[in-house]
Amino acid sequence: MNLQDLRDIARNGVWKQNSALAQLLGLCPTLAVSTNLVNGASLGFATIFVMAMASFTVAMLRNFIPYEIRIPVFILIIAALVTVVDLVMNAYFHSLYLVLGIFIPLIVVNCIVLARVEAFAAKNAPLASAFDGVMMGAGLVWVLAVLGGLRELLGTGTLFTGIDMVIPGTAPITVLPEGYPGFLVAVLPPGAFILLGCMIAARNWLDARATARAHPQRHAAPHPAAG
Amino acid sequence: MNSETSVLRVSARTATVLLLFTVVFTGLMTFAYSVTRDTIAASVAQAKLMLVAEVLPAAAYDNDLLQDYVDAVAPQLGNEPTSRIYRARKGGEPAALVVEAAAPDGYSGRIALLVAVAADGTVTGVRVTEHKETPGLGDYIDIRKDRNKVRPWITQFNGIGFAQLAPTAWKVKKDGGSFDYMSGATVSARAVTNATAHTLRFVAQHRDGLFALPTGSRFAPKEVGS
Numbered sequence: 437m438n439l440q441d442l443r444d445i446a447r448n449g450v451w452k453q454n455s456a457l458a459q460l461l462g463l464c465p466t467l468a469v470s471t472n473l474v475n476g477a478s479l480g481f482a483t484i485f486v487m488a489m490a491s492f493t494v495a496m497l498r499n500f501i502p503y504e505i506r507i508p509v510f511i512l513i514i515a516a517l518v519t520v521v522d523l524v525m526n527a528y529f530h531s532l533y534l535v536l537g538i539f540i541p542l543i544v545v546n547c548i549v550l551a552r553v554e555a556f557a558a559k560n561a562p563l564a565s566a567f568d569g570v571m572m573g574a575g576l577v578w579v580l581a582v583l584g585g586l587r588e589l590l591g592t593g594t595l596f597t598g599i600d601m602v603i604p605g606t607a608p609i610t611v612l613p614e615g616y617p618g619f620l621v622a623v624l625p626p627g628a629f630i631l632l633g634c635m636i637a638a639r640n641w642l643d644a645r646a647t648a649r650a651h652p653q654r655h656a657a658p659h660p661a662a663g
Numbered sequence: 664m665n666s667e668t669s670v671l672r673v674s675a676r677t678a679t680v681l682l683l684f685t686v687v688f689t690g691l692m693t694f695a696y697s698v699t700r701d702t703i704a705a706s707v708a709q710a711k712l713m714l715v716a717e718v719l720p721a722a723a724y725d726n727d728l729l730q731d732y733v734d735a736v737a738p739q740l741g742n743e744p745t746s747r748i749y750r751a752r753k754g755g756e757p758a759a760l761v762v763e764a765a766a767p768d769g770y771s772g773r774i775a776l777l778v779a780v781a782a783d784g785t786v787t788g789v790r791v792t793e794h795k796e797t798p799g800l801g802d803y804i805d806i807r808k809d810r811n812k813v814r815p816w817i818t819q820f821n822g823i824g825f826a827q828l829a830p831t832a833w834k835v836k837k838d839g840g841s842f843d844y845m846s847g848a849t850v851s852a853r854a855v856t857n858a859t860a861h862t863l864r865f866v867a868q869h870r871d872g873l874f875a876l877p878t879g880s881r882f883a884p885k886e887v888g889s
Contacts, residue, residue, distance in 0.1 A: 471798055501684075502677045509684050516688035520695040527699035530706035592799045598807070623798045 442567065449571025455548040456579040456632070457639045462546035466580060467628040469539060471591075474598040476584025477577055479539040484573030486521060486543045490514045491557040491569035498558050510553045518544045532602070548572060579635065586631050591623035592616075715749070715761055717806075718779035718788030724751035724758045733876050735869075736883040739861045741765030741773070745881065750874055757782045757874045760866050763792075766858035770850040771795040774804065778862045782870075784824035789817055789859055794851075801851035816852065819843060820859055825867060833860035 455461050470476040493513055494501075501509050522540045525533045543549060552572050557565035588595060593612030600606055621627045708729055712721075715728060731752070734745035742765050749761040759781045766774040775793035780786055791805045802808040809815040819842060825833075834840025835853045844852035866873070869884050876882055 500680070502680055504673075505677050505681050508681060512684055512688050516692050519692050523695045523699040523703070527702035527706065530710060533706075534710065618799050620797070620799055 441564070445564065445568050446571045446574075449568065449573075450575045450578070451639075453572075454575040454579060454639070455551075455572055456576055456583075457636050459548070459551070460636075461551050462548040462576070463632075465539070465542040465546050466576070466583075467625065467632065469542070470580050470584040470587060470628060471623055472588035472597045473581055473585040473595055474602060475539075476580030478536050478602065479542070480573060480577030480580045482536050482539050483543055483546065483549070483576050484570055486514070486518055486540075487549050487552060487569030487573045488566045489517050489521070489569075490549055490553055491565035492562050493517060494553045494557040495560055495562040495565035501558075506558060507550075507554070510550055510558075514549055514553065515544050548576070583628070583631055583635060587622045587627055590619045590631075591621075591627065592618050714777060714790065714792065715779070717790050718777050719751060719759050719761055719781075720787070723781070723787070724753050726750075726752045728761070731878045733873055733878070733880055733882045735865075735873070736881060737865055739865055741767050741776075741858055741861070748873060748882070750878075751779075752874075757870070759787060760870065760873060762862050762866065764858055764862045766854035768850075768857075769794060769796055769854045770801050770848070771797065774851070774854055774858070776855065776858055776862075778859055780824070780863060780866045784826055784863075784867060785822055786820045786824060786859065786863065787822075789820045789855070791817065791855065796851045797848070801848040803845055803848070804851050804855050816843065816845070817855070825863060830860070830864065833857075833863070 449455075451458075453459055456463070456466050465479060469479045490510075490513060494510060497509075497513070518540060522537070525540065526537065552569060556568045560568070585595060588597060589611055593616035594608050594610050596606070596608045599608055622631065711729060728749050728751055732747050732749045735748050736745055740746035740762065742763065746765075747763045750757070751759040751761060759779050761777065761779045764776045764778050766776060772795050773793075774791055774796070777790045777792050778786065779788050794802065794805060796802045796804060798808075803810065803816050806815045806817050809817070828841060832841045833856065835842050835844040835849060835856050837844060837849055838853065840856065842852070842856050844856075869882070872884065873882060
């Protein structure tokens with residue numbers, strides 16, 4: 437495991453195979469929770485934690501898991517770990533739990549966790565797998581933060597609503613003037629789809645431009661994989 | 664070894680492995696649950712007291728509030744089958760009732776409330792504890808989402824009771840009452856205002872009966888009119 441491997445894992449997670457923008461996995465919690473920046477980023481951070489733990493554990497046990505029943509075992513491991521995280525957070529970080537608590541059970545149904553466990557952790561060493569989990573989560577964090585921030589900004593004209601519940605003593609900021617009428621559709625579910633669509637388009641455009649620059653002789657850039 | 668026995672063998676082996684994993688991880692969850700159970704109960708109680716402190720100052724009572732309650736059978740409080748009412752006492756004397764009420768008729772369903780009524784019949788505070796009102800529109804009933812930080816909407820009930828404001832005026836202005844609402848989001852405000860009025864009416868009628876019962880008992884009032 438060298439530096440280049442780590443760099444590839446990081447680039448895959450944050451950009452090339454970004455779970456929300458390229459793989460389009462785990463959209464249910466993504467769209468439901470990204471109504472503002474703090475919520476979005478919070479779900480992202482909770483996901484990082486769960487993915488790192490799940491990937492590490494599966495990678496540790498990968499040689500003991502028969503191929504035929506790997507999926508039920510993975511689900512079992514993920515669900516058990518999420519339950520433990522849920523209980524421990526509820527017990528020892530209760531104020532944080534009140535903010536993130538509703539997101540933790542959502543992570544069980546986030547197929548990105550299962551997808552990375554199956555695609556990466558089942559074939560790689562524990563530390564590399566944990567790093568992959570963290571990077572995939574980081575990719576989700578920035579997308580959710582940007583999407584949540586955009587929805588919040590367009591919808592209500594503010595940013596960081598609810599930050600005082602995560603970091604006491606801070607306050608949300610009002611970006612647009614007080615008289616801003618609000619743009620409700622951005623906060624409602626359709627706004628999530630529309631803005632996520634815009635972000636996917638922007639990412640594809642940036643990738644296409646990068647490819648075109650790298651190979652000036654080819655006019656049409658290959659379409660980035662999505663699925 | 665023929666192929667049939669080997670299939671059976673593989674099946675038996677995978678089943679055993681799956682069973683082992685299930686036992687181990689269920690054990691892990693059981694362990695985590697038993698270790699955290701007491702701490703969770705304590706933090707839940709702590710969080711509840713902090714919520715109560717928002718509607719009733721901690722200095723207003725000196726009893727163990729969460730251990731002093733009755734469960735009222737009262738559909739007008741919005742909960743089925745019972746609504747929990749905590750009884751705050753100071754020096755053994757009734758100080759206030761903290762009611763877990765609900766408004767069934769929010770714009771997107773039920774709105775859960777915590778309403779504290781002092782012994783003199785005035786509301787000391789109302790908080791929305793759970794709701795699904797439209798973000799950015801009806802959610803100003805939740806003090807955390809209210810953009811008016813100087814005088815949040817939900818605080819206009821503070822310090823008044825039926826003695827200060829006639830029962831008929833406990834409605835939003837649109838319905839001929841005296842409480843503000845935000846245009847375009849009347850339903851949320853109306854639901855909370857009406858539920859607060861129902862709670863106040865219930866407490867005014869049954870205060871003595873509520874304080875007299877031993878803790879943990881059920882309170883089923885006889886219907887008094889409608």
